[in-house]
Amino acid sequence: MAIEILTKEDLNQFHKSLLEDIKEILKGKNEQSKKWLKSTEVRKLLNISPGTLQNLRINGTLTYTKVGGIIYYSDLDIEKLFEINKVQATPNLFKQQ
Template sequence: MAIEVVTREDLNEFRSLLLNDLKEIIQSKPQQTKQWLKSSEVRKLLNISPGTLQNLRINGTLTYTKIGGIMYYDHADIEKLLNGNKVNALPTLFK
């Protein structure tokens, strides 16, 4: 029975191949996101309370469509809201 030695270079090569394969799999599958989300889905997505979501509606931060008492939010509007409020982190200083 032959013994094979696995080196760090072998592990790094395997890691690179595995990452490339995963990237290809992720990029080949189109993400299936719903265009219209209900209030409960938005609250879960943003991890916010019903009151916070109501405040976002009232002050016009997040647009919505109301049909038969159910409020729907466009996924693209939520992404715009998140991207519009990005904050660049300051680099940390080493002590």
């Protein structure tokens, strides 16, 4: 098995690529973005279980609108959730000793 060494530049490139992929998903670059999403769409987007989504509603982490028994989530609220929970990268995390 070959050993590959990752450099800071490799990690920075991966970080940039990952952020671009997330932005593309959130903005609906490949398809027109919907303003309101149903629970199944949100669960698929966030890759979470129905129970986790329910907990996000109950504790007020994610706002929602209920119309005729169907729960809808604003795409802007989901994007805001990502921004609020963003963790800044620690530049010295992979510092060589």
